[in-house]
Each structure stands twice: as structure tokens, then as C-alpha cells.
Amino acid sequence: MVVMKFGGTSVGSAAAMRQVIANVAEKKKSSAPLVVLSACSGITNKLIQIADAAGSGCLEEAQQLVGEVRQFHLDLIGELIESEELQQEVIAKIEVYLTRLERLTEGIEIVGELTERSKDRFCSFGELLSTSVFAAALNEAGVSCKWIDVRTVMITDDRFGFARPLAEICQKNTSEIIKPLLDAGTVVVTQGYIGATESGRTTTLGRGGSDLSAALFGAWLHSESIEIWTDVDGVMTTDPRIVPEAKSIRVMTFSEAAELAYLGAKVLHPDTIAPAVQKNIPVYVLNTWHPDSKGTLITNDPELLAGKSHGGLVKSIAVKKAQAILNIRSNRMFGRHGFMSELFDVFERFGISVEMISTSEVSVSLTVDDAVVSEPLIKALGALGEVEIEHKVATVSVVGDNLRMSKGVAGRIFNSLRNVNLRMISQGASEINVGVVVDESDVQAAVASLHCEFFAESQCDAIFEKPAGS
Numbered sequence: 041m042v043v044m045k046f047g048g049t050s051v052g053s054a055a056a057m058r059q060v061i062a063n064v065a066e067k068k069k070s071s072a073p074l075v076v077l078s079a080c081s082g083i084t085n086k087l088i089q090i091a092d093a094a095g096s097g098c099l100e101e102a103q104q105l106v107g108e109v110r111q112f113h114l115d116l117i118g119e120l121i122e123s124e125e126l127q128q129e130v131i132a133k134i135e136v137y138l139t140r141l142e143r144l145t146e147g148i149e150i151v152g153e154l155t156e157r158s159k160d161r162f163c164s165f166g167e168l169l170s171t172s173v174f175a176a177a178l179n180e181a182g183v184s185c186k187w188i189d190v191r192t193v194m195i196t197d198d199r200f201g202f203a204r205p206l207a208e209i210c211q212k213n214t215s216e217i218i219k220p221l222l223d224a225g226t227v228v229v230t231q232g233y234i235g236a237t238e239s240g241r242t243t244t245l246g247r248g249g250s251d252l253s254a255a256l257f258g259a260w261l262h263s264e265s266i267e268i269w270t271d272v273d274g275v276m277t278t279d280p281r282i283v284p285e286a287k288s289i290r291v292m293t294f295s296e297a298a299e300l301a302y303l304g305a306k307v308l309h310p311d312t313i314a315p316a317v318q319k320n321i322p323v324y325v326l327n328t329w330h331p332d333s334k335g336t337l338i339t340n341d342p343e344l345l346a347g348k349s350h351g352g353l354v355k356s357i358a359v360k361k362a363q364a365i366l367n368i369r370s371n372r373m374f375g376r377h378g379f380m381s382e383l384f385d386v387f388e389r390f391g392i393s394v395e396m397i398s399t400s401e402v403s404v405s406l407t408v409d410d411a412v413v414s415e416p417l418i419k420a421l422g423a424l425g426e427v428e429i430e431h432k433v434a435t436v437s438v439v440g441d442n443l444r445m446s447k448g449v450a451g452r453i454f455n456s457l458r459n460v461n462l463r464m465i466s467q468g469a470s471e472i473n474v475g476v477v478v479d480e481s482d483v484q485a486a487v488a489s490l491h492c493e494f495f496a497e498s499q500c501d502a503i504f505e506k507p508a509g510s
């Protein structure tokens with residue numbers, strides 16, 4: 041059995057949903073898959089806008105946005121479902137969710153306070169709506185399926201906005217609720233990204249979390265593979281939106297994929313890999329629009345990784361925008377122990393994760409998400425030394441398992457970046473990445489130069505594939 045996850049871009053229009061239906065129907069010829077869907081592209085952002093507008097008292101704006109969410113899904117139903125009866129049935133189903141969304145919007149406006157818990161409730165409607173429409177369309181297309189509210193299976197802790205599953209309960213629920221249906225040949229359609237606490241409060245796994253849902257289900261079902269279907273030909277040598285000549289990577293290791301995801305490659309959620317590694321399940325990243333192209337296989341199987349298909353010094357270049365550099369300078373650091381622990385204590389207290397770090401005798405530079413830089417944080421760091429902030433920077437990281445054994449890579453990286461102003465340099469402890477920090481305005485130039493250096497036609501044609509249709 042296989043888990044197929046389709047992202048927001050794969051269910052963002054009637055045409056995309058039709059393509060997904062075709063891909064699921066094809067898969068069903070061999071065995072019934074578990075289909076995990078995200079919200080339609082742009083809807084989660086809109087739900088967050090609705091929540092923010094309601095929380096800040098702008099009820100009219102919030103209601104107008106709810107109207108847009110309603111219209112979007114009604115249009116989808118109109119385009120996808122022909123039978124009048126089925127149309128009415130699915131409209132009635134989504135109206136239940138839309139009415140709850142309206143009530144929630146009004147309630148939040150009245151109390152004038154938006155908590156993480158209510159934000160998760162807002163966000164959950166995206167996946168509930170997309171899967172309701174999709175399941176009806178799939179049934180109409182003759183692929184009989186069962187829609188499941190994932191909140192009856194994915195039971196999580198109560199860290200709203202970043203919930204994690206209670207594995208034993210989820211494993212049991214998956215075996216009792218989902219597995220028998222799949223074994224009987226019924227396609228199961230459910231939501232990624234969302235879950236519920238034991239007491240039934242809706243939670244989310246964090247933005248982009250549908251990949252993680254799919255990987256967890258893959259592990260709980262001991263599936264043959266986990267398929268992440270998206271809008272590009274697998275994991276590529278860099279984000280094709282930055283370098284259109286980027287090539288598809290055929291095979292990569294779990295550690296390379298995890299590192300790339302953590303360092304910003306949006307194509308995979310950073311936590312996707314762990315459940316797959318635990319159960320040694322191969323992960324495929326595939327293009328919804330080109331189901332016959334190979335995409336990327338992520339595995340640790342030495343046979344599949346052997347030979348030139350896994351060669352190449354650098355595997356991919358990841359970019360993380362919207363970062364900030366914090367420079368903390370203090371003479372107290374000189375020859376004194378305990379400074380670093382005091383410094384990290386501040387980040388611990390604020391619940392902020394530090395991305396890159398480089399130190400000297402008297403200063404520490406580190407990067408964090410620009411969005412988490414706040415007055416109280418700067419004040420707390422200010423107690424340790426003089427603080428300087430550089431906003432709107434990006435980390436650019438070169439990743440590949442073979443970097444570990446290679447000489448001269450740093451020279452090639454810095455030579456190709458000689459015309460770019462480097463704000464920071466760092467090598468990951470895993471030794472499979474080297475990262476630099478640049479101004480956001482220099483990202484294009486930096487990534488294009490690095491891509492040219494490491495993926496010029498002649499050196500990588502045998503290892504990487506041009507995306508289908510190019």
C-alpha cells in the first residue's frame with residue numbers, strides 16, 4: 041500500500057484536481073492508496089488573514105474573506121461535479137464548515153483576542169474543505185473512496201500551531217480505522233496538516249505540515265512508499281523559481297533531503313524524513329502534472345544509491361529568505377566561560393531557534409527568522425552585550441553527502457561568490473552543508489553563480505535530469 045500526498049498547488053484548481061483524480065485512479069489499479077491532501081493553494085493564508093482580521097476587530101474585512109473562501113469552493117464544485125444530487129450533497133457538507141467558520145469569526149471579533157488554539161481552528165477549515173470537494177469528485181469519477189476526518193485518527197499533544205502526534209494512539213487508530221478500508225480496496229481520502237487533542241480540540245502540525253502527516257501515516261501503515269506529489273519534477277538542484285535551469289535530482293539520501301528541507305527547500309517539510317527513516321520507507325517526490333517522469337527517490341538503500349546516479353559533489357542549493365543576523369559583541373566573552381550558555385538561555389526562554397552561528401573571541405553572529413526579532417528579545421540580548429541587527433538577509437546553503445570527503449569545495453564556493461557581499465559564513469556540524477548569509481537582494485546572483493559552478497551541463501548530465509517538458 042502507498043501513501044500519496046498532494047500539496048496545495050496540486051489541488052488549487054479544478055484542472056489540478058482532475059489531474060490528481062487521474063493519478064489516484066492509476067494507482068488504484070495496483071492497490072488502494074491513502075490520499076492525504078493539503079488545503080487548496082492560498083486558502084491557508086486566507087484563513088490566517090481572516091483570523092487576524094477578526095482578532096483585530098475588522099469584522100467586515102474578515103467576513104468578506106470568508107465570502108471569498110466560500111465562493112472559491114463553490115466554483116470548484118461547479119466545475120468538477122456534474123450530478124445535481126452530488127453537488128447538493130457536497131455543498132451541504134461544506135456549508136456546515138463555512139457556517140462554523142463564520143461563527144468562529146464573529147466569536148473572535150467579540151472577545152477581541154486570537155489565541156494559537158483558535159488560530160488552529162481557523163486553519164483547519166482549508167483541508168476539511170479541499171478534501172470534501174475532492175472526495176466527492178473522486179467518487180463521481182468512478183473511483184469509490186471513503187472520506188475520513190483525520191481528527192479521529194491523528195491525535196496530538198496540545199502545542200497549538202506546532203502539535204505533534206501521540207504515536208501509540210495514532211498507530212492504533214490508523215490500524216483500526218484506515219487500514220481495514222485500504223485492505224478492502226477502498227481509497228481513503230483525508231486531511232494533512234491537522235489533528236486533534238485527546239479532548240477533541242483541533243490542532244495543526246505547523247505550516248507545510250501535510251508532508252509530515254503523510255510520512256507519519258506511511259510509517260504507521262508500514263507502507264511500501266510515501267509519495268509527495270507537487271508542482272515540480274521532484275527535488276531539484278535548486279528552487280526552479282530562482283534558477284529556471286535547475287535539474288531534477290534522481291536519488292538522494294535521507295540525510296541530504298533532511299538537511300535541504302531544514303535549510304529552506306520548500307518542496308519538503310523538514311520533519312518529513314524522520315518517520316520514513318525510522319521504518320526505512322522510500323520517499324518519492326513527484327510531479328502531479330508529469331506522473332510518468334521519475335521525480336526524486338529519497339532512500340538509504342545502498343544499491344539504489346550506488347554508482348553515478350548518486351555521484352556529484354554538491355546535490356542541491358537551498359535558500360531561506362526572511363532571516364535576520366544578530367551580532368552580539370561583548371568584551372566579557374574574552375576568556376570567560378558560561379557566556380554562550382547565557383546567550384542560548386535567552387533564545388530558549390523566547391522559544392526561538394537559531395539557524396546559523398559563527399563566533400570570535402569577542403562576538404557571536406547568528407541568524408534567526410526575521411519575524412521573531414522583537415523589542416523584548418533585543419532587550420534581553422542587550423543585557424549580555426552590544427546588539428546589532430541586520431534585517432532582510434537570506435541563508436544560501438550548498439548541500440551534499442560527498443562534501444564531507446572533498447577538498448577544495450570551500451574554495452570553489454567562495455570563488456564563485458567573489459562578487460557577492462557575504463555577511464556570514466558557516467559550515468554545518470553534519471559536514472554535509474556549507475552556508476553563507478547574503479542580503480536578500482543578492483540571492484538571485486549568489487544562487488545563479490553557485491548553480492553554474494556546481495551544475496554546469498558537462499559535469500552533471502549523467503546525474504541529474506532536465507525536468508519533464510523542458
Ligand SMILES: Nc1ncnc2c1ncn2[C@@H]1O[C@H](COP(=O)(O)OP(=O)(O)O)[C@@H](O)[C@H]1O
Nearest residue numbers: 047048049270271275276278279281305306307
Ligand atoms: N530544491 C528544490 N527542489 C524543488 N522545489 C523547490 C526546491 N526549493 C524550493 N522549491 C519550491 O518548492 C515548491 C513546492 O513546494 P510547495 O509550494 O510547498 O508545494 P506543495 O503545494 O506541493 O506543498 C516548488 O514550486 C519550488 O518553487
Ligand SMILES: N[C@@H](CC(=O)OP(=O)(O)O)C(=O)O
Nearest residue numbers: 047048078084247248249250
Ligand atoms: N495547508 C497547510 C499545510 C500544507 O502542508 O500545505 P502545502 O502542502 O501546500 O505546503 C499550509 O499551507 O501550510
